[in-house]
Amino acid sequence: MSRVHLYKKLVALTGKSPLEFIRTIRLQRAAQLLEKSQLTVAEVAYKVGFNNPKYFARYFKEHFNVLPSLYAGRKQ
Numbered sequence: 001m002s003r004v005h006l007y008k009k010l011v012a013l014t015g016k017s018p019l020e021f022i023r024t025i026r027l028q029r030a031a032q033l034l035e036k037s038q039l040t041v042a043e044v045a046y047k048v049g050f051n052n053p054k055y056f057a058r059y060f061k062e063h064f065n066v067l068p069s070l071y072a073g074r075k076q
Contacts, residue, residue: 006018027063030060031060033048041053041068041072056068
């Protein structure tokens with residue numbers, strides 16, 4: 001399957017680009033980790049594949065409308 005075909009198929013199925021789709025999966029996993037573990041926000045960010053906790057926090061807030069530190073505190 002070519003890269004262009006994969007891109008078009010993912011956009012047709014999910015309405016998101018491959019980058020956005022993968023980021024969404026990673027953010028959902030991060031939310032699970034924040035709920036169920038005692039890891040810090042930075043540790044969760046690194047664990048789900050973000051290299052920069054600030055970058056992670058920006059996308060987390062965009063997706064869940066709350067900062068990851070508040071999300072973790074709210075769920076406990």
